Amino acid sequence: MSYEFLQTLWFILIAVLWIGFFFLEGFDFGVGMLLPFMGRKDEERRAVINTIGSVWDGNEVWLLTAGGATFAAFPHWYATMFSGFYLALFLVLIGLILRGIAFEYRSKDSNPKWRRTFDWMIAVGSFLPSLLLGAAFANLARGVPINQDMMYTGNLFTLLNPYGLIGGMTMVSVFLLHGANFLTLKLEGKLRDRVREASKKLYIAAAVMVVLLAATTYVYTDITTKIGIDPGIIPIASVVILLSTILFINRKMEGWAFISTGVRFVLTQVAFFTLMFPRVMISSTNPEWSLTISNASSSQYTLTVMSIVALIFVPVVLAYQGWSYYMFRKRISTDKKSLVY
Amino acid sequence: MDPILLSRLQFALTTIYHWLFVPLTLGLGWFVAFMQTRFYQTRDETWRKMTKFWGKLFLINFAIGVVTGIVQEFQFGMNWSEYSRYVGDIFGAPLAIEALLAFFMESTFLGVWIFGEGRIPEKVHLASIWLVAIGSNLSAVWILIANGWMQHPVGYIINESTGRAELVDFLALITNEKAWVFVWHTLADGLAMASFLILAISAYHLVRKQNMAFFKRSFQMGALAGLIASTLVFLGGHTMGQFMYESQPMKLAALEAIWETEQPASFSLLTIGDLSGKREVWSIRIPYVMSSLACNDFSCEVRGVHEIQMQYEQQYGPGDYIPLMVVTYWTFRIMMAFGFIMMGASAWFLYATRKKNYEKAKWMKYVPIGALTLPYLANASGWILTEMGRQPWIVFGLLKVEDAVSPNLTTVDLLISLIGYTAVYGSLAAAMVYLMKKYAIAGPDAALHESVDAAPGRVGAQD
Structure with a gap:
């Protein structure tokens, strides 16, 4: 296999890992942020947590694997992005730590104060990564200051520009909607009705943010020079799918509503990575200094070895993770006897 | 303050902290899987209770290892970007494989194990705890292969045009003898730590004459496994010393x-x-x-x-x-002395269990509980020794620590993250110790009834 082919393959594979992460952990984050607002009684909050109880940890591994794969396949991308976005990623990590512990510890003590504290840790710990990863992705598309030595020369506030903030808030709003759709799919009774009502309002927020992000993308990124005014079929399909979501919500087609928000993540991410390709980090200082799949990658040997490993094990992982979803496909009730977390 | 020093301090803090919890995860997983297997085979109710009780403590500890592990995966790029550029070709591979092979396995099947009881076939439920134990130990294997390369680089060339190390022999990387001695030493250490936790908690209850059959069986298991494991730790450490004679x-x-x-x-x-x-x-x-x-x-x-x-x-x-000799010298002595005491203590515990009423002995009140500090201190000392002993190198003979840090990070960046991690990790430890103590003292019956209304006593009264 040629070097260029392998580099492209790993670009695609890392894109797939991110897509998996946004699709799966996206609803985990949404559920986490909705927790203090949807569950009024303790059993209700427990039911909300139990909808993602068996899967959140496995979903988070998609992020870890995306990080690990970037390290192995594109060390310069890993080094520049992770050191450059240092404080943003630090806050992402703090968020992930808080929510991970909170899921496991929250119901292991009956003190209401203890539980309330951990509930808020779940909410805040879900909000921080959503906001900051959204901001990070928007900034990747926009370009960040990178010098000729592949070094990031900005700071945390460089990332908090208008486009970055729109990206962050868009991510929060679409995760909220995705999470609400997941909850209506997994809950029952009054709690489900409450989430469905909320999802209608969340839909408006998400739709506004998505349109705003799409419009500002023409202002802040090089989409017009790279792709042109007509963005192609994928972004348009993503908007059409977003429009369909509200129909599914209103007709109580819960499975379809959830699939529609999920597919929208897939399409937006495909659009994002298409815009980036073959660059992995755009330098706003000088386009010549951008990191690309060819100047940031590992050796051909490492890419070959890693391709073989991935070819064998990715299908295995997909199979057992899919199986675990199938095993726990039933709805979650607020009956205490059936709650685990 | 010096950014290099701050990055090193942060790495030391996050890594030592992570490794206070992970060895217990590695070792206790095998115990719980074994207990559940015995219940599956014998239908003996005590085995079921043991699975539930020790499994509960396993989960409380497991969570901390998972969340602090995310920091480990990211901090190479965040704090050590020049290191990541230099070795990404080689070091990144086992890290990515660790995530793909081990993290997915342990996290997915842990979810299946926690939520699956009574919902999925018993055999599948049993298999899932074995997969969790195998997955977490497998993850240790891959990270130790990565660390083994930093101690004893193999299978690479230095590419003159890029100035980076490049992998040329994957087989050499994963069969690095140094790494496998590490694996042996570390996995055995996990088992030893779990044994001493079981010994300490069992002794606590035996002295109070609570759940005698349950804790006698646990104590005996802990003593036997503790003796085997600490002997293996010693032999592994000894072999490691002989490797060091040649390579470091x-x-x-x-x-x-x-x-x-x-x-x-x-x-x-x-x-x-x-x-x-x-x-x-x-x-x-x-x-x-x-x-x-x-x-x-x-x-x-x-x-x-x-x-x-x-x-x-x-x-x-x-x-x-x-290297800083006062550190290497004393950490080695602490590790070795405590290791020997662990061997002696577990042999003594095992010998004592031959008597019928050994729980009445005076030492049962203090010795097993006191001995619980040994594996923790020995384990931390060992890692400080092996990492500080490699100084000034980050990759032995190839790259120095001072050339490995992220050049763009400022003192302020590093102070924010160092203080942030310290505060968060400190509170986590407090919550974890609180829960561990509560569930350990509440005993097996409370563990069985958690999450149902009929919970007795203090634990989860409203669950």
């Missing part, structure tokens, strides 16, 4: 405080250095022992720090190649 002589000399080359070499019982940690003031030594430990030969030569320093200056250019 400086570390070996530094942990023994051998300043001048000796033939035959003596073993230091106590050495006092001067304040710089680089000159010996006074010591008590046993002749011949170090030679025999290092190379199975009473008369072989063990090179001293000064001679190796001179050789490295010629080989790598001017610089200070001597």
